[in-house]
Amino acid sequence: MHLLKLTPGRRVHDWPEIDDDTALSPQTHGLVSLDRLERDGEAVVRAFGAVGVRVAGDTEPARLAPWVDRLHLVEIAFPDFKDGRGFTLAMRLRKDLGYRGEVRAAGPLLPDQARFLARCGFDSLAVSSNREPVARAALARFEVPMQSTALDQVRADRPATALERRHDAKFAVA
Amino acid sequence: MPKKKPQGPWIVTANDLLTGRVVFLTAAGDWQGEAGQAAVAHNDDMADYLMDRAQADAVANLVVEPALIGAVLDGEDRPRPARNREAIRATGPTVRRDLGYQSAN
Amino acid sequence: MYRYDEYDHALVRDRIAEFRDQVTRRLSGELSEDEFKPLRLMNGLYLQLHAYMLRVAIPYGTLSSAQMRRLARIARLYDKGYAHFTTRQNVQYNWPALKDVPDILAELADVEMHAIQTSGNCIRNVTSDQFAGAAADEIADPRPYAELIRQWSMLHPEFSYLPRKFKVAVVASANDRAAVRLHDVGLILHDDAEHGRGFEVIVGGGMGRSPFVGPTIRRHLPEGQLLRYLDAILRTYNWFGRRDNKYKARIKILVHEMGAEAFARAVEAEFERLGDANRDIDRLAETEMARLQAFFAAPAFEAVAAEPAHVLRAYDQDTGFRLWMDHNVMSHRQPGYASAVISLKPHGGIPGDATAEQMEAVADLADRFDAAGEIRVTHEQNLVLPHVKKADLPVLFAALARHGLATANAGLVTDIIACPGLDYCALANARSIPLAQKIAARFDDLQRLADIGEVKIKISGCINACGHHHAGHIGILGVDKKGDEAYQLLLGGSGAEDASLAQIVGPGFSEDGIVDAVATVIDTYLSLREGGERFLDTYRRLGADPFKEALYAPA
Ligand code: SF4
Numbered sequence: 001m002h003l004l005k006l007t008p009g010r011r012v013h014d015w016p017e018i019d020d021d022t023a024l025s026p027q028t029h030g031l032v033s034l035d036r037l038e039r040d041g042e043a044v045v046r047a048f049g050a051v052g053v054r055v056a057g058d059t060e061p062a063r064l065a066p067w068v069d070r071l072h073l074v075e076i077a078f079p080d081f082k083d084g085r086g087f088t089l090a091m092r093l094r095k096d097l098g099y100r101g102e103v104r105a106a107g108p109l110l111p112d113q114a115r116f117l118a119r120c121g122f123d124s125l126a127v128s129s130n131r132e133p134v135a136r137a138a139l140a141r142f143e144v145p146m147q148s149t150a151l152d153q154v155r156a157d158r159p160a161t162a163l164e165r166r167h168d169a170k171f172a173v174a
Numbered sequence: 175m176p177k178k179k180p181q182g183p184w185i186v187t188a189n190d191l192l193t194g195r196v197v198f199l200t201a202a203g204d205w206q207g208e209a210g211q212a213a214v215a216h217n218d219d220m221a222d223y224l225m226d227r228a229q230a231d232a233v234a235n236l237v238v239e240p241a242l243i244g245a246v247l248d249g250e251d252r253p254r255p256a257r258n259r260e261a262i263r264a265t266g267p268t269v270r271r272d273l274g275y276q277s278a279n
Numbered sequence: 280m281y282r283y284d285e286y287d288h289a290l291v292r293d294r295i296a297e298f299r300d301q302v303t304r305r306l307s308g309e310l311s312e313d314e315f316k317p318l319r320l321m322n323g324l325y326l327q328l329h330a331y332m333l334r335v336a337i338p339y340g341t342l343s344s345a346q347m348r349r350l351a352r353i354a355r356l357y358d359k360g361y362a363h364f365t366t367r368q369n370v371q372y373n374w375p376a377l378k379d380v381p382d383i384l385a386e387l388a389d390v391e392m393h394a395i396q397t398s399g400n401c402i403r404n405v406t407s408d409q410f411a412g413a414a415a416d417e418i419a420d421p422r423p424y425a426e427l428i429r430q431w432s433m434l435h436p437e438f439s440y441l442p443r444k445f446k447v448a449v450v451a452s453a454n455d456r457a458a459v460r461l462h463d464v465g466l467i468l469h470d471d472a473e474h475g476r477g478f479e480v481i482v483g484g485g486m487g488r489s490p491f492v493g494p495t496i497r498r499h500l501p502e503g504q505l506l507r508y509l510d511a512i513l514r515t516y517n518w519f520g521r522r523d524n525k526y527k528a529r530i531k532i533l534v535h536e537m538g539a540e541a542f543a544r545a546v547e548a549e550f551e552r553l554g555d556a557n558r559d560i561d562r563l564a565e566t567e568m569a570r571l572q573a574f575f576a577a578p579a580f581e582a583v584a585a586e587p588a589h590v591l592r593a594y595d596q597d598t599g600f601r602l603w604m605d606h607n608v609m610s611h612r613q614p615g616y617a618s619a620v621i622s623l624k625p626h627g628g629i630p631g632d633a634t635a636e637q638m639e640a641v642a643d644l645a646d647r648f649d650a651a652g653e654i655r656v657t658h659e660q661n662l663v664l665p666h667v668k669k670a671d672l673p674v675l676f677a678a679l680a681r682h683g684l685a686t687a688n689a690g691l692v693t694d695i696i697a698c699p700g701l702d703y704c705a706l707a708n709a710r711s712i713p714l715a716q717k718i719a720a721r722f723d724d725l726q727r728l729a730d731i732g733e734v735k736i737k738i739s740g741c742i743n744a745c746g747h748h749h750a751g752h753i754g755i756l757g758v759d760k761k762g763d764e765a766y767q768l769l770l771g772g773s774g775a776e777d778a779s780l781a782q783i784v785g786p787g788f789s790e791d792g793i794v795d796a797v798a799t800v801i802d803t804y805l806s807l808r809e810g811g812e813r814f815l816d817t818y819r820r821l822g823a824d825p826f827k828e829a830l831y832a833p834a
Contacts, residue, residue, distance in 0.1 A: 081314075081317075081440070082440055083522060084438070084439065084441055084442075085517065085518060085522075087436065087440065088437055088517045088518050091514070110314060110318070112297070112301065115436070116437075117436075118436075119436035120436050137300070141296070142289075142294075142434060143289070143293075144286050144289060145434075146287075146431065146434065147431045147432075147433070147435060148506075150437075150553055152560075163563040163564070163566075163567050165286065166566075166570065167563055167566040167567060167570075189326055189330070191377065192376060192377055192378050193330070193331075193376040193378075194326060194374075194375075194376060194377060196329055235308045238312050238326065239312070239326065257762055258701075258762060258763065258764065259328075259701060262328065262701055262710075263329060266329060267712075268702055268713065269629055269702050269712045270629075270702075273359050
């Protein structure tokens with residue numbers, strides 16, 4: 001597996017995964033399940049310099065709400081590339097909960113989905129190395145989106161939409 | 175595709191990946207457009223064998239959606255699909271006899 | 280009509296490059312069929328009963344003559360010389376080879392067309408009123424709104440992997456010619472003194488296995504908030520829609536299971552959450568609307584006689600022309616103009632099919648006789664020239680007749696909607712097209728058809744209801760009876776503003792039996808109708824009983 005950066009500017013790297021049964025020990029960063037976080041919350045936050053959590057794509061955003069300020073990574077695991085709830089979860093996480101840390105996509109996604117992921121607020125995608133070129137090509141396609149998403153308004157590093165380029169002097173191409 | 179295994183004897187059909195055309199697995203192991211050329215399985219072992227070969231060709235990206243279908247044999251032991259649906263699939267739209275696999279077009 | 284700018288062109292160009300790459304990866308084996316299938320579907324490519332089938336979008340049913348000519352060229356070069364117009368204002372090719380599809384898409388892009396999102400679990404081609412911009416009863420042209428929605432839905436990053444497909448229809452008149460109450464989202468434009476211009480929003484209608492007439496969840500949505508509200512609906516659906524069972528995954532099931540009020544509350548809450556930070560979207564959408572409306576400005580109409588004398592004379596003298604005028608010519612808001620319905624239902628033909636020659640003929644006639652050089656595609660599988668001078672109607676009629684396109688049956692018994700059925704469709708239980716042909720043979724006399732009046736017969740080859748049998752005054756559903764084709768008869772449906780779902784009358788029929796049954800139903804209606812009642816009016820007044828009696832009473 002390879003980590004592909006979806007948003008420019010964000011530094012991404014591998015996170016060590018801590019099993020639900022492994023004792024916590026101090027480390028710079030660690031990735032735990034949401035169950036573990038809910039069980040040992042304060043201990044997890046104390047043990048790791050930076051806390052990451054892995055959640056399923058259909059997780060109720062309310063479960064993440066108490067933690068958003070203390071998380072550095074949320075890894076959203078898609079059960080299947082056809083299950084689009086992960087896109088909405090990322091959107092809610094950023095837009096409704098104001099989460100600022102990294103959002104990572106994991107699970108059996110297609111590299112073709114890289115750009116959709118980026119536009120829904122994902123920063124990184126775990127992809128097998130032979131599929132990375134396709135994901136990179138996908139990221140470079142559709143440079144000008146036709147629509148704004150709910151997320152666009154809270155995000156500076158986004159592509160200007162066709163609507164904005166057509167109608168907003170700010171984006172006019174000289 | 176039928177989920178339950180139909181009544182035998184059987185033949186194996188699929189679509190050609192490149193063109194989408196309906197094809198049938200022959201005894202020689204290649205795929206032909208005419209159901210009459212298809213290899214006939216009279217018992218379960220033979221049916222499994224044909225399907226294994228078909229699956230291998232699906233994995234090799236020659237055909238898609240291989241399926242075992244029931245067949246009836248004519249006087250010269252040539253098979254044709256037993257079910258109405260498969261018969262239409264093999265010959266072409268009944269409302270365009272000028273266009274299907276039955277025609278030269 | 281709408282013309283692409285650089286952004287639309289770039290998007291379609293990138294989509295072709297992407298699809299070309301996906302096809303290459305499929306052929307090399309890098310993509311398995313399981314992975315490729317949803318990707319090809321999202322670009323309108325199916326594997327049907329006999330071959331691949333490519334579905335091309337005709338957004339809100341509007342085509343230029345140049346586009347129609349290109350559709351004909353594709354039929355001739357890459358297919359078998361014909362194409363099929365569908366109930367969703369799309370056109371389908373039945374025989375393309377996978378390797379040719381990227382080239383076909385490039386041909387389409389040349390004339391600002393595409394196959395994006397014509398299938399798959401995403402937001403599908405937006406449909407609308409075929410008489411938009413011509414109808415006397417419309418508040419405004421609905422197409423600029425439909426175009427706004429089309430662009431918003433194009434490759435939507437959040438809503439391209441929905442639980443199931445999602446269909447939106449927009450109308451702007453009290454007469455619903457797009458069956459909005461039978462869509463995932465239906466929008467009706469209203470304009471009143473109190474609220475100003477805005478939409479009634481209907482959600483969760485649909486046919487198929489579980490048919491529903493959709494409930495209204497918002498009486499008045501200010502037009503500027505349209506995209507934000509759609510965003511809220513789609514997010515609610517994407518999140519809560521069922522993914523455990525594909526037969527329960529449509530939004531209609533969600534709305535039904537939650538209840539329309541609870542669903543509306545969830546949408547309103549989401550809409551609120553989208554609130555202030557997104558006002559910018561509203562502002563841009565409003566500016567964009569002004570740009571789009573300019574594309575749909577009325578063509579330059581000439582000041583011409585409202586009722587030209589030679590047309591009146593032809594009407595009196597030529598029965599064929601009179602029948603065509605009575606049924607296929609619709610009133611226009613501009614004096615001296617009319618909209619002409621081109622029937623794709625010649626008796627004995629295949630409903631919705633047109634040959635490359637016919638498509639080219641229609642393109643030529645649009646150039647010659649339509650004020651905007653436009654053609655419309657209807658959800659009833661016919662074509663329309665929207666803005667024809669009445670003075671030209673006799674010449675147009677004669678020209679259409681030469682190409683087998685002048686059958687005077689719009690809205691009548693033989694104007695049958697029929698899905699492709701078991702002649703083409705991999706999901707079918709039974710054939711639909713031969714039934715339409717047999718019914719047409721039974722009712723071959725145009726004068727008799729005119730006497731019977733409006734009857735909408737709709738035939739589907741399976742429960743998926745692509746032939747809209749639930750919305751048929753008379754609906755026919757193909758079923759599989761132990762390997763044999765059989766048919767159920769439904770009565771009393773409507774897809775119009777008085778939407779209702781047709782109900783099964785009783786035990787099913789064989790292929791010949793169902794043709795007899797339709798004839799019996801029509802005879803029963805004729806013996807019972809009062810005054811100017813349509814079939815549907817008589818049925819609603821009397822209920823199913825007299826029809827059941829006639830159909831099933833022991834002889
Ligand atoms: S209604 Fe059924 S048979 Fe007809 S086109 Fe749709 S899926 Fe196919």
